[in-house]
Amino acid sequence: DTGVSQNPRHKITKRGQNVTFRCDPISEHNRLYWYRQTLGQGPEFLTYFQNEAQLEKSRLLSDRFSAERPKGSFSTLEIQRTEQGDSAMYLCASGGGPRDTQYFGPGTRLTVL
């Protein structure tokens, strides 16, 4: 079991550019979550998928953000026209069911200059 993996681990970009992050969940998990964490705060929920269906989105997820999980396996999170306020750690987690433990990946740290 390789756990949840995320790529890239770090991303530095200029304001206005688009970025895409990838998350590979634990293989047998059908639920996949995205969270965002800023300095001094706990992770904040962004969205989650059950298999390929995106079932819930937080109001934090502006229209510049889009997430996909096309085949119910890996997921991508894209941020268009990045802003400095998007700088944060983006965390992915996976779980097997509604009350199953969510296992987190190492995160992608985004810095927008």
Added chain:
Amino acid sequence: DQQVKQNSPSLSVQEGRISILNCDYTNSMFDYFLWYKKYPAEGPTFLISISSIKDKNEDGRFTVFLNKSAKHLSLHIVPSQPGDSAVYFCAASQETSGSRLTFGEGTQLTVNP
């Protein structure tokens, strides 16, 4: 609004003594609570959970206590070890919210040798 609060940003204890981390919540619909630990440059790691039908759950050195009337939970670590030094996050979920986790701000625990 901050529905899960950890009022102590930091806690320092001696090796071998008890560490007590506290968490308060405001949403009475929360019915499942978890503690995660986070080391720098890693994602949160699950420690222990408790359902609202219980008031205590124990796993080795870790015990979580839940006081529903006070909307308060605590994590006890006995005995504390230097390797326990990390940021600890309290999280909560409710059955009707699709299992999204709402996190507190975290408490930095330092265990001194």
